[in-house]
Amino acid sequence: MxxxxxxxxxxxxxxxxxxxxxxxxxxxxxxxxxxxxxxxxxxxxxxxxxxxxxxxxxxxxxxxxxxxxxxxxxxxxxxxxxxxxxxxxxxxxxxxxxxxxxxxxxxxxxxxxxxxxxxxxxxxxxxxxxxxxxxxxxxxxxxxxxxxxxxxxxxxxxxxxxxxxxxxxxxxxxxxxxxxxxxxxxxxxxxxxxxxxxxxxxxxxxxxxxxxxxxxxxxxxxxxxxxxxxxxxKGTSSNQIDVIQKSEHEFTGTSLNITTEDGRLYWFPNGRSHRGYQTRNHKEQKTTPENREHSRGRTKEFSSDLILQPGASSKLFAAALEGLKLN
CATH class of the missing domain: 2.30.130.30 (Hypothetical protein.)
Structure with missing residues (x-):
């Protein structure tokens, strides 16, 4: 025992x-x-x-x-x-x-x-x-x-x-x-x-x-x-699980979308570049030296990075934003 x-x-x-x-x-x-x-x-x-x-x-x-x-x-x-x-x-x-x-x-x-x-x-x-x-x-x-x-x-x-x-x-x-x-x-x-x-x-x-x-x-x-x-x-043994292959590229950060219960979408950029591609609202974008520098610059102005869609709850948004303090 x-x-x-x-x-x-x-x-x-x-x-x-x-x-x-x-x-x-x-x-x-x-x-x-x-x-x-x-x-x-x-x-x-x-x-x-x-x-x-x-x-x-x-x-x-x-x-x-x-x-x-x-x-x-x-x-x-x-x-x-x-x-x-x-x-x-x-x-x-x-x-x-x-x-x-x-x-x-x-x-x-x-x-x-x-x-x-x-x-x-x-x-x-x-x-x-x-x-x-x-x-x-x-x-x-x-x-x-x-x-x-x-x-x-x-x-x-x-x-x-x-x-x-x-x-x-x-x-x-x-x-x-x-x-x-x-x-x-x-x-x-x-x-x-x-x-x-x-x-x-x-x-x-x-x-x-x-x-x-x-x-x-x-x-x-x-x-x-x-x-x-x-x-x-597909050669897996999973059950009720989404078969999503891991990216061959190494991520150095993750963009985050937050959807409130009233249907609003917020996008938070990570402020760090991805190797291989970046994701924004499900659209893949190739990483180039130009947009990599652009991404770095955007982190200095977090408020301008936020993309809002109409109808969000300010209280829910504030609660979510509280947990997303960038270094």
């Missing part, structure tokens, strides 16, 4: 060193459902490489109405198994935005999660993938940040993190869940295989699933499969 605890502690330290401000890009509507506390299990084909705060970024693909309908129906049905019928779904599913964060407390195999009777049935019904990341304590950004995502877990750029962490607000979940640790002395005790000794095949629930729940599960699987097939064709 001592050896096991020591090993898990080492893995925890290693993940903290590797991921300073970890972020995961997800397709919509799954990204918003997770940040709004409706989704508690993030399903993957690979185990969670970390515990602690995980930022959630919405990929660029606009979700179609059928996918949104299928996933909302899935959650209506599984919550109903615990008598919860009043679920407030997100009004919008924005894309290419940093939405908020959750706390990943561990990761289990699907067969462990579905048999864990300490959890509400609605949570166990979310165990539809090989590995289940256990997420709690969601927080959303009052002002979602427009940014580019990457494949897998990656670190947020420092300036984006410093602005985002100031803009978090609590979320009212339809059924808040706290995942109990098998070993209260070990914060990393929720890992794949950690609950296997508690369960056997004979303990697997044999209760018949209501037809409406079975239909909702089938719809959710079909909705997720559209992305899994695309990922497999």
């Amino acid at each position: 001592r050896g096991s605890a020591g090993a898990s502690g080492g893995r925890g330290r290693a993940s903290r060193e590797k991921y300073r401000n970890p972020c995961l890009t997800m397709h919509q509507p799954w990204a918003s459902l997770l940040v709004h506390g409706i989704k508690r299990i993030e399903g993957r084909s690979w185990p969670a490489p970390l515990t602690g705060r995980l930022w959630i970024h919405a990929a660029s693909k606009v979700p179609d109405a059928e996918t949104i309908k299928a996933m909302e129906e899935f959650y209506r049905e599984i919550y109903a198994t615990n008598g919860i019928t009043d679920i407030k779904f997100p009004e919008h599913y924005p894309v290419s935005r940093l939405l908020g964060c959750v706390e990943v407390v561990g990761c289990l195999k699907s067969e462990e999660l579905v048999c864990w009777e300490a959890l509400p049935e609605s949570v166990r019904l979310e165990g539809l993938t090989d590995f289940c990341w256990l997420c709690q304590n969601p927080q959303k950004l009052l002002v979602p940040f427009e940014m580019r995502g990457y494949q897998g877990v990656y670190n947020l750029e420092k300036r984006i993190y410093e602005a985002a962490v100031r803009g978090l607000c609590p979320v009212q979940c339809p059924q808040p869940v706290k995942f109990p640790l098998p070993d209260p002395q070990d914060p990393l005790s929720l890992r794949p295989g950690s609950l296997a000794s508690y369960f056997s095949s004979s303990k697997t629930s044999t209760a018949e699933t209501p037809p409406s729940v079975s239909a909702a599960i089938a719809g959710a699987r079909a909705a997720a499969a559209q992305f899994s097939k695309k990922d497999q064709s």
